[in-house]
Amino acid sequence: MNRNTIIPIFFACDNQYTKYTMVAMKSMIENASKEYTYHMHILHTDVSAAMQERVKELENANTRIYFDDVTERLAKLDGELPVRDYYSHTTYYRLFIPDMYPQYDKAIYIDSDTITIGDISKLYEQNIDGYYVAGVRDQVVIQDETFGEYVEKVLGLDRHAYFNAGMLLMNCKVFREENLLQKFIQLLNTYTFVVAQDQDYLNIICKDQVLWLDASWNTEVFGELPCKEEDIQILHYNMASKPWHYEGFRLSEHFWKYAQMTSFYEQIRQELVDYTEEDKAKDRYSGEHLLELALREIQNENNYLNMMKKSNQQSAERLEILERIARLEREGHFDIDVENDPPSRTLMPEEVEYIHKTLGAKLRNRYAHKMGRWFMNMLIRRKQMIIKDVVGIENFKNLEQGAIITCNHFNAFDSFAIQVAYDRSEHKERKFYRVIKEGNYTSFPGFFGYLMRNCNTLPLSSNFATMKKFVKAVDELLQEGNFVLFYPEQSMWWNYRKPKPLKKGAYTFAVNNQVPVLPCFITMQDSNLLDQDGFPIQEYTIHISKPIYPDASLKHSENVESMRRANYEVWKEIYEKTYGIPLEYTCGPVDENGHPINAIMQACDEQEYAKKAE
Template structure:
């Protein structure tokens, strides 16, 4: 009966890894003791300590802690180090034992997943609960790094040097490693290759792991890595694992926060006397070094941020397409020359839209069926863009302003991306006006020149195409008037041409405002602001996160003439956009053409 129970436990074995040197192993013992005291005894545990040269006598003291449910073994990684020495760009790189965690999946092929834990930890919960998180095909289970989240400069560092959002940057001192995925995706080889590309000097191995595992991690409950340095991520009574990170070491400081949890277990280890002696002998000089270590870390981060060839700049510059770089250069030239209404991209020639080619607002059964099908395709397509992070909507602001114009309006928006109208469509469908229809004014070539999938959407998703043909434009004007009179909505881009990822509002053309004035309808200005996400697109540029600002509606004055109303609404629309721009980006709106004109006077 006992043998059967033992075999069952063996099948449910939990591997736990530490990495340390001779000087640190005494603290590893305390962490191990805390694990043993709080772990479920329904499981079996195998603790491995990776090292290079820990003395045999020291090893014996640690392995003596083993019991019926816990095996403890030391594994010398010197041979593994020698086997990859030729792949390393520098010889002394692995003096930091925390890098040893990268060897675990390859050195222990019998394990599907494993826990890695830094030695400066105390586990007060049942560690089997952390191990039992399901990872699927994700690389690891982790918790965000609280120091980075709370320090502005370190947060800026991980975003501008690593390309990782500060709230997603994880602390690698506690990891549930998906060994199968590490092996299958050759992450150790990727790490060795990355060493040749860039030497990270701030958080070193943690930075590499964040890059290698980006967007492929499970964020576990913060209680499994409650970092003592800084603000705890959860109430102390909920903590499962305390991490005495940075300089917050209870064996160096008598007043270290939550030190009682460390000493509770330290006193039951054979190293207790040695640890207490270390506390008493820790010098003021050593404490001073600790006090400035954080400042040095921040200084290193600032230096990396300001490097012209930092990692992220190297990566993005290497992959940025020449076509997009030329486009940005052309946009700069257009702004410098004040040619704001021109298209920045050269559109291929497309046939003109003739009166007989279109029946605006057709209500035939065929037309209604095609429109219904087209909108199903749009919803599928938008969901796909969001899933692939090609469309990222961070926030909607002022949506209540959309609800103020329930009887229809001309919606204006800045135009910088082929998908920007989807951001407005999503807000429109989610609000109280979801039963209303939103029509989009599009350029002629989008209607006549697009083949296949995109062409079908352009022709059947409530689009109102412009035309270079006078007779067709008469039909277009009638259609827009009819939409507004039926208390529906028309989306217009009054800047005209699309300027890719251009953040400034451009001078507006009068067409949208003339429609609003003639039909006695309000204008609802929408301005979309952008910020870099942590996703890089196929052209090597950041995918932008959009914040959609719905401004206060602008109403025509019935006592004024149409032309006067149109001009006044245009001016107010521009001022609303300008206000959003200056408030969001914290800078005054200026154009290079104005600056150049001023310098020539």
């Protein structure tokens, strides 16, 4: 290498911490080989122009200093990045480096609470081909039993294979190729680490992809030093133990040597004098609190490692469900549920108040709506439900009477997607109801059971008297101008993209009440996020077609069949246009209603089929 070789080095800090960054940079510049050019980048959101000018005093013939504002990048993740005690959002900035600087194949990231005694170019010269990062084992984790146990029982990592992220040689090229920033975001949406935060995420992402460096390249001032003092290349005053807060702190002479060489020296010395016993008590509390958090996570039955173990079991169950869906499609049995729902029981008429008229029912309904909306917004915020687009919302907005809404059913939460469409339609004077299965009403426990029983739901029933009550309620709601969501496929197949054969119930209600059917069909595409079962979270596009109205010139049965056929054709058209493939089933060809010919006997009413056959 020579002066034409650029060594990129990154720091991250806020305006308050910049003076310590300057000391860290000064130590590096003083000891770096003059045979190279160094580009030192400070990632920040609020460093003032005046502060930047003071730091740039360090520039020389082979050192350039840049202040790079990451506000825009951070805004995309704000609210999702947990912070605690002496950590701030700056701890996450290192993750942006590979994508923000595509010109660099590798780069050094280093914390501002470090002093570089050795030649930083020797670190950069390390060959990291085939690795994500080069780093040093974290001595806090190795030497402290609680933190070691945390790493092993919460993260699922060997305590001797966990690096301290305060100094990293990053393989930026591989970070980009493997899309590691996106993997970090995925993990961020899966679990919130509260102990070492982004360092925990990085260790999990980089597992088995670390080039381990000698401890001298990141010597933490903690416990027993892992190398001889004379061999130290980089000193790291990590956690709360800072030389500018504690007089005579171990190895602090190295910090003050380089602090004296900066224009901030007097200011930093004054900070040492001004650091109060109350401030030191806060440091002790932070350390104790960190230990408590680690212990709490170790004891947490739903910590990351335990959750991953459960997830692996769930993934096997999900694969089994996908196999079951494929088999049922081959057999043409489209109206069979594939999920392992709780056992159901018969819903009796006295158990359900379809239209909330009593004070108690109204209060429960109001509370359920608040909780349901909170839950829906949480799903959207955490990207566990992603609404990419709503197409045709004008068809919803233009409705001037009550209507049956139909939608394909592929997820337990897909009714929330239709709720989003309803909200955007701005029909505040018309209420939105959902038809649900009997077992969803009678058998779901806890939070979801409460929503199922109180949040404008209309449960079906195997009891004749209850069904009479159901029919009367639906008719009344439609006549009052409200919207009722039906799933005419009458089965839920997880993430199944094709429209399934439609039953006639929804269209019978439409004809009986002379209201339109508003066909909605949700198409999906894989996002770059994974769900708890290890499958891509789907991005939804909600297609809202023009309403289908009853035809007064047709007989009742003809009208029902005409509306059902028209609905299926709309869904088929959306499917083929969106996915760019013809709608075909593994069971073979289908009839004009979308029923696989081999499955007509099970998909349609037998008497109706007999009439068709005649």
